Each structure stands twice: as structure tokens, then as C-alpha cells.
Amino acid sequence: GLYRKRVCFNFILCTQEMNDLARLVLLYAPRTIPLSPISPSAFVHEQCTIKKRRCVIFGEHHHQSPVLLAQHVILHEMGTLAKKNGENLTVVMEMFNVEQQGLLDLFAKGEITLEELQKRYDAYGEGQGGGEGFDILNHYGYLLEKAREMEIPVKAGFPPRKDAKKAVGGSKEIWEEAKRQGWLKLETKAGSLGHFELFKSMLRGTLFDWTDDSNFPPKDSTTITEEDKAAEERSKKIFPAQLFKDEVMANAINECLSSSTSAKVLAICGNGHSDWKFGVAERVNAPEGA
16 A cells, blocks of 8 residues: 555656556556456557557546556556657547646646646536546645656546536536537437447446347347336436537547547546447547557
8 A cells, every 4th residue: 555655656656667556556456456366467568559559548547556567567567658659649538528728728727736726626517517527636636746857738528417417317418518619520329239239238337248238139029127117218318428528538539649640549438438438439540550
């Protein structure tokens, strides 16, 4: 637990022994995150591959220190390589909504401290009847500090929570408003059956496996339980809000990637927005191999 303290955390991340860092990630990684079954040598190999990509989407379990450490390593490696090659790396984060971009910009310029950023972040949430709810000061702030140190811009990636709530139930008005605001492109992607089944499994806390949509044949109505029906209806009601968030974040990533051929993106979001390459991942217009 020592590396959670700022001085110890920074000491670890200053070392050049990236292999040791990879082993540290694996040593403390809970079994619920994708890194845990990978051998240290495999992680180092993946890390070397990851940093060369134009677009990396890191689907996380929120507020887990080993995950944060892995992200910090990847940010350092991608940023170092981008600077060496004259490329432009941008970090896109779910943790900030598009109306909070000004906070990120002020912090990047050194005009506010991390503590002040957290206060304004929380105050925004109180003023809107509910904010994004992330711990910036003691968790995601490490990424913001690293990005500022390496002069890497950070972009807010999500719609405001108050607007995402309006998408629940399938309301179209908020989608049109988001297009007018520039948060969304004119053409959006409909949700697929596989994506919906993944979302439903998340809400129910059940395992999910997918090859293609044939995994989900129509169910015999005589075998459907009341619990199944309730889960189906609840999922159908909330799923449009999930798609709304996915579209807004993908739009932010696409804007970065289309700005120049040297643009690169490290996007950080909850794994529910990227697992099985659904959600944000399937909406990113990344070049071949990116």
C-alpha cells in the first residue's frame, strides 16, 4: 500500500526499470482486471506494442491503484515515443465531462492546483445536482500531473451526467442538442445485439461471452422468468444513455485523430464502454492497425 502515497508513488514511477514496474502491476493486480492472468514478460511485450499505436483505449475498473499504475506507465511510454517522433499525443478521459474542459486547461497551465481542481470539480457536481463522482486528487490526479509534466493535453471525454440522464428511455432531444453543441457528429451508430447483451450482463452481474450475435438466439417465451423480463426492460431503458456516452467519447477521440496524421490518443474509460470492442471502441474511426 505504500506506493499509494504520493512520494512513494512518484519514486517508483521515476525508475527506468520498466520490467520491474510491469511485475509490480501484476503482483498487486486483483484477479478481476485483464492484466492479472498475463505473465510479466507478456505484459512488457504488450507495453512495447501499445506505445506504438495511434489509438489506445484503456477500459478500467475505476479507482484501482494497480490499474492506475499501469496507465501511468503506458502514458509515460506513449508520451516519450510521441515526443521522440514529433507526434501529438492527447489523453481523453471519461472522468471529466465536456463542460469541465476549462478546469483541465487551467490545471495544464499551472493556474490552479490539483486541490483547487478537485474543489471546483465537486462544486460543479453540486450545482448540477450530481457530478461525475471521481476522486481526482488522490487517484486520477496522478495522470493529470504526468500529462502536464510531459506537456500532453488532456481532453474531457464524456457528456455531463445531467444530460446523459436525459437519454434514459430513448429521448432524442438530448442527442440533437449534443450535435448542436458539437459533442456528437451528425451520423451515429446504433447499438448492436451483442453490445446490448453485454450491457445487460453488466447490470445483472452475470458472465458474458460473445463470438457473434448467433450467441443470443431468440428465447422460448415459456422459459423466460419474471427476473429475465425485469432485467430486459431495465436494460432497454438505460441502454440509450450508455450509447450516448459512448458516442460522445468516440467523437472526442475521432476529433483528435483527424486533426493530423501525427495525432495519437490514449483514452481512459470504464471497461463497460470498451469490453469486447463494443461501445467507444467500435465507434472510433481509427486508421488500419491503430
